[in-house]
Amino acid sequence: xxxxxxxxxxxxxxxxxxxxxxxxxxxxxxxxxxxxxxxxxxxxxxxxxxxxxxxxxxxxxxxxxxxxxxxxxxxxxxxxxxxxxxxxxxxxxxxxxxxxxxxxxxxxxxxxxxxxxxxxxxxxxxxxxxxxxxxxxxxxxxxxxxxxxxxxxxxxxxxxxxxxxxxxxxxxxxxxxxxxxxxxxxxxxxxxxxxxxxxxxxxxxxxxxxxxxxxxxxxxxxxxxxxxxxxxxx
Ligand SMILES: [Zn+2]
Numbered sequence: 001x002x003x004x005x006x007x008x009x010x011x012x013x014x015x016x017x018x019x020x021x022x023x024x025x026x027x028x029x030x031x032x033x034x035x036x037x038x039x040x041x042x043x044x045x046x047x048x049x050x051x052x053x054x055x056x057x058x059x060x061x062x063x064x065x066x067x068x069x070x071x072x073x074x075x076x077x078x079x080x081x082x083x084x085x086x087x088x089x090x091x092x093x094x095x096x097x098x099x100x101x102x103x104x105x106x107x108x109x110x111x112x113x114x115x116x117x118x119x120x121x122x123x124x125x126x127x128x129x130x131x132x133x134x135x136x137x138x139x140x141x142x143x144x145x146x147x148x149x150x151x152x153x154x155x156x157x158x159x160x161x162x163x164x165x166x167x168x169x170x171x172x173x174x175x176x177x178x179x180x181x182x183x184x185x186x187x188x189x190x191x192x193x194x195x196x197x198x199x200x201x202x203x204x205x206x207x208x209x210x211x212x213x214x215x216x217x218x219x220x221x222x223x224x225x226x227x228x229x230x231x232x233x234x
Contacts, residue, residue: 013224016094016139016196021103022082023094023225025141025198027208030222035082042226045081047071049107053115055124058083073106073121077129079228086220088212089144089202091183094225095121096137102129103227110155113182114162122190133191140197141223144213146178148203 012034013024022039024030032044045058048068055073058064058081074083075095083105085092090112095104106112106121125131146169151159156175159167163185169176180197187195202209202221210219 013222014141014198014200016198019094019096019137019139020098021096021101021225021227023096023103023139024223025092025094025139026222026224028210028219028221032084032222035084035222035224039082039226042080042082044084044224045074045076046084046086047074047105047107049085051109051111051115053112053117053120055104055106055117055120057124057128059128072108072112072117073104073124075102075104075121075124075128077102077227079226082224082226084222084224086222087141087143087202088210088217088220089149091143091179092141092221092223093118093121093183094139094141094223095125096225096227097125097129097131097135098137099135100129100131101227102131103225105223105225108179108183110151110159110177110179113179113186114158116186118183118186119190122187122192134193136192137194138187138192138196140180140183140195142198142200142202142205142209142221143180144203144211145180145199145201146176147201148213149177149179150174151177 012030056071058076085107090109093106202211
């Protein structure tokens with residue numbers, strides 16, 4: 001099965017080929033209201049996104065949390081919710097197990113990656129829904145890439161120690177971090193084999209994405225995934 005991204009020009013969100021549940025990485029003009037219209041009858045579940053490593057498990061029949069839970073990830077096997085994260089430069093990460101239909105989402109900046117939020121998301125899918133990591137497909141969305149993500153000495157040393165020299169690039173202008181590659185290394189260490197990275201830098205592509213580093217904006221783009229039915233709108 002192919003597992004490649006589609007062109008962002010095809011709509012206001014980017015889909016990943018081969019993922020058979022509703023999902024997308026929204027560009028900057030894609031609003032929550034449009035998502036509600038696209039997937040009526042499902043409740044959008046947003047997260048507090050506190051740069052931690054907690055992953056919320058939403059089981060069938062259980063009450064949904066009130067307000068924003070203090071989590072940076074969520075997993076579910078229920079078809080009546082849409083998992084959502086909002087990002088500007090951090091990684092939006094979508095997870096899907098074609099066997100069980102369980103899905104997951106995570107918001108991962110440098111703090112979340114170092115704290116193991118993706119490890120926790122894989123663990124939650126495995127423990128709650130018996131997903132085999134070898135089956136789980138992961139898509140890493142638009143984020144600030146190594147072309148633009150300059151970091152200080154403290155962050156670069158921590159990533160160097162945890163993921164090795166390939167995630168750090170020292171060049172004219174400073175030290176740059178490859179956050180997506182760090183995420184891939186973490187996921188592969190958990191047994192995940194199918195990982196797709198959308199090769200678009202939020203800092204470089206001001207026409208498509210908000211970037212906190214570029215403009216200091218408060219605005220974020222929406223990424224989403226929903227389990228259950230195997231049809232995708234659009
Ligand atoms: Zn860039």
